[in-house]
Amino acid sequence: MLEIKYSDRKTKARTGILHTSHGDALTPFFMPVATKAAPRYLSPHDLKEIKVQAIIANALLLSFAPGTDVVKKAGGIHGFMNFNRPIFTDCGGFQILRQSFFRGTTEDGIKFRSPFDGRNILMTPEMIIKIQQELSSDAAMCLDYCPPYGMSKEETEDSMLKTHAWAERCKKAHTKRSQLLFGIAQGGFYRKLRIESMKFMRDMDFDGISLGGLFIGEPKRDSYSMIKSVMRYAPEDKPKYIMGLGSPEDIVKSVSMGVDFFDSIFPVENARHGTMFTWHGKLKLDSKIYRDDFSPIDSECKCFTCTHYSRAYLHHLLKTQEQLGFRLRIYHNIYFMQRLMDKTRYSIEDKTFSKFSKKIISAYAKKDPEKSTESNVSERITVIKRKEKQG
Ligand SMILES: [Zn+2]
Known part of the structure; x- marks a missing residue:
């Protein structure tokens, strides 16, 4: 739940407190990425020393390794990695952009090939919610279909409708009341679809709304124009989160448009x-x-x-x-x-x-x-490819 503290008069920027089951995080904040419950080259203790308020891990990858049973036995992701502050988990929809282990979608979910052992799985909305509940993260994401930049309007609309149907199923499957559930608004780079998706997520009354599929290699102005168009339809009282954004100038620009938090590997890759x-x-x-x-x-x-x-x-x-x-x-x-x-x-x-x-x-x-967002995406993909080789 977000408690809004102060709203800027000139811009849409605001400060607040996000209450989670592992304490409060002051907004706006930035989350370093700990994909496999491991921040790169830093320990969870380093993050505490740096006064990092919250981090994000990837539920899909943690379900591949070590497996949710291990994390559950450790008392959840906080106990497993010994980090007692808010932890978000992402669902894997962004992995669609990583052609290396994305195998396609069905009405029922997303097909992935595990980068660890090569096994194929169909990730359904119910499965990703179960995984995130077992990980005991503070905020879970609904399964989404992240369309790549340049996808046709018809295909993007289809991906958005899948995202919406999956969001409904995620909400139904979600029973852990101490965990926040975020809907991910998609719609590619088509204004009409973006607005439709934001209105859909607003009406679903999630604990927060994530904006997915932005800053993925397109000219940045396209992302800004989408954010500007959708923010007026976003619920005022709910936290808004742009996934995968982490350059200093883009963060302050997005804060001025009313966005509350961010995550990205961009600072690490730089x-x-x-x-x-x-x-x-x-x-x-x-x-x-x-x-x-x-x-x-x-x-x-x-x-x-x-x-x-x-x-x-x-x-x-x-x-x-x-x-x-x-x-x-x-x-x-x-x-x-x-x-x-x-x-x-x-x-x-x-x-x-x-x-x-x-x-x-x-x-x-x-x-x-x-150029920075493009290199950001290609670096992300390179990182995954390299990990696969090692694995
Ligand atoms: Zn320094």
Whole structure:
């Protein structure tokens, strides 16, 4: 349940408190991704140290490995990974975009091939709800069909109708009252379908509404135009969540449109490749100008990395592909995202949000932002492919 605290007068930005069975999360917030109950290169303890409020794991992948029986025996996902803060679980609909283990859809659900052992399964709405209830996450997602960018209107409409039928079945199957249930509004890049889907999810009276299938490789303006069109039909009192969005400038822009939270592997993927988020925009650590620069990544940052190591050392770790470098870079970017959200909330309540968001947008406009979502998606897919090879 969302308790709205303060609404900005100039924009649609707002602050609030999301109450869950594992405590409160102040909105707007950003969730790091712990797909298989593991944040990349960080421990759940690191996330607590960084003051991460909430994370998201993938129910579909956890049902493949280790299996929900193991997580259930551990007392649920919180006990299993020893992280006692709000945990969301995603359903697997986004995996449709990963052609490597998506095998098609039927009226009844989505066919997947397990990346771990190659077995084929048909994930139905009832199954994904059962899995999420057994994982005991704080917020579960309904099964959805995430249409790829460029899909025809007829096919997109069909995918949306499947998403709606599955949402009804998910709601019926969902019995765990301590777990929030979110409907995922889809509709591709067709305004009429997007609005129809948002109205459908609103009328279903879910605990929250997720906006899926945005920022998946299309020009960003297409996603913004969809968000703008649907937000006026979104229920005011319910939390709104954009799935898979994690660049600083897109987050502040979406907050100004009334969105309450986000998740993405974007900060981690950037860090992996040496792109660091700072209060002055992106810093590309691979540049040779950092070879003998002994200042921290960001002098304003108080994270473990910035208080202990220099750009020169981190440049060296990047160039030599040392594992330690991955960890230190990711630590900084995840820490930065949390402080970005802290400052976003303060600025909304302090009536300085417009000024703050303009500062972030202009700092991040310096580097070709149009390309970032595309590389984000292709990186996600590459990551999955590589995992499959290992598995
Ligand atoms: Zn730092």
